[in-house]
Amino acid sequence: MKIMTLLGSSRKDGNTAYLSNKALEGIDHKEIFLLEKKLNPIVDQRHDAGGFDMVNDDYEELFFDFLQYDTYFFVTPVYWFGVSGQMKIFFDRWSQYMKDERIDFWEAFRGKKAYVIVTGENPHPKTAALPLILQFNAIFEYLNMEFVDYVIGKANKPGDIQSDAYALEKMKLWNQQLKADSSELTIR
Secondary structure, eight states: OOEEEEEOOSSTTOHHHHHHHHHTTTSOOEEEEGGGSOOOOOOOOTTSTTOOOOOOSSHHHHHHHHTTOSEEEEEEEOBTTBOOHHHHHHHHGGGGGTTOTTSOHHHHHTTOEEEEEEEEOSSSHHHHTHHHHHHHHHHHHHTTOEEEEEEEEEOOSTTGGGGOHHHHHHHHHHHHHHHHHHHHHHHO
16 A cells, blocks of 8 residues: 655644644555645646646656556645645646546546545634545546545644544554554455
8 A cells, every 4th residue: 555645734843744644644645735745736738729838836746656656645625615726736736637648547446445635713613624535536536546534623723633622532543553554455
């Protein structure tokens, strides 16, 4: 199992990162902090005769590295009831590669596993963030990925997540399951 974590927060050691670190504690994985990458917004050229122009940023290298993994953690705070801007750009840019002859886009995603970690502060973040979870579900379903699980933590200020016993317990369970799955793969 090869795991990549995509951190979409604008704060490096924020609440979402805290949860992701708990879920993946002691598990080999690659972590990408999207804010450290130069990711330009998409310019829609899907219907242009020449297709998409090359974009001079970090996206293509990140995208092809991303495809080498089979399990993903998409980690983002809730920003105005949606994913962070960095995470949205990451998904939007997939449109550039749907007809790219270097890959079979649809096959590249089929069967890969996805986990989602979200945090937010709202009187009821566990319901206010559900549309965001549905957005992730639609993306994964569209690409025939397996949406394994998600957590919505209640947090805003740095460290707030440490008071969310439910989210912390769920990360402990994920960690145990991932370790069990990993050792099962090793035994085979």
